[in-house]
Amino acid sequence: MTTTVDFQILLTSDSHSATAANVAIDSAIDEIKRVTQVFSEWEPKSEISAVNKAAGEKAVPVSPEVFRLISEALRISELSNGKFDITFKSAGKLWDFRKQTIPEAAELKRAAASIDYQHVVLDEEKQTVFLTVAGTQIGLGGIAKGYAIDRAVQVIRNAGFDVFYINAGGDLYASSGASIKDNAKNSAKRWKVGIQHPDNPESLIAVLPVANGAVATSGDYERYFEKNGTRYHHIIDPDTGYPANLSRSVTVLTSRAYLADALATAVFVLGPAKGVTLIENVPEAEVLIIDKHGEIVSTLPHASP
Secondary structure, eight states: OOSOEEEEEOOOSTTOOHHHHHHHHHHHHHHHHHHHHHTOSSSTTSHHHHHHHTTTTOOEEOOHHHHHHHHHHHHHHHHTTTSSOGGGHHHHTTOBTTTTBOOOHHHHHHHHTTOOGGGEEEETTTTEEEEOSTTOOOOOHHHHHHHHHHHHHHHHHHTTOOSEEEEETTEEEEEOSSOHHHHHHOGGGSEEEEEEETTEEEEEEEEEEESSEEEEEEETTSSEEEETTEEEESOBOTTTSSBOOSEEEEEEEESSHHHHHHHHHHHHHHOHHHHHHHHHTSTTOEEEEEETTSOEEEOOSSOBO
16 A cells, blocks of 8 residues: 555543653554555565456465455445445456556456456455456455555554544544443544545535545546546546546445445445435445535535535
């Protein structure tokens, strides 16, 4: 995860010290680095790379941690009718945003045929992952960053701090120290999270009050290039292999960052109508969508412009 991570810890008792807070932050950073290495498909020696190399050939034993997160990713694929799909990498790897090249249509069509989360077969007893179709590749970028934040949250809480904020490139967790029920009665205990306008990084389109929860945003302005008046961004529709085009930005609030991360991608691809339906079926999840016309669609009662 090559992104800047911002930490804020509030010292709320005499037993807290700046030194202890800095030690907790250093430990959280180490944990984020560890998770990034474990779930990187670009790290040649990672378990994810081993699974990809064995596609169509054999099942690969993985650690319980990797098995659990892949299992969760497949569960979210089921919930979203495949619009969140870790096998998107089969086509996503053809897009080069640094060179700003568009893949050949025939090549993309062939690669997209390998995208299907049902090609990922898990054996819980043996703790193995098998990609049943040669050419299918997995990438956990749409869920692993959120998981890394969740792990960092646990590290900071284990160090004795309960009022803090972690922001990793727009995916974040805010902890207020009180129960969510208490925060519902006291808005002063909520963190304020700004949602960037898709066309103006200096402007906020909404401000969300967050108590104890995760926020993740997927947008077409994060990594993209434009050619002939068309914007090509990194959020791939698994059905086509091309960038999804029904939304400009999607922000999801949930209790866990990994879930917010994955759902933001799923809703972005689904579009506003189906995306809202998905979120309404996930307990304690809310969403704010900016559609392709710039209109806001939201389930949030407390969002303010």
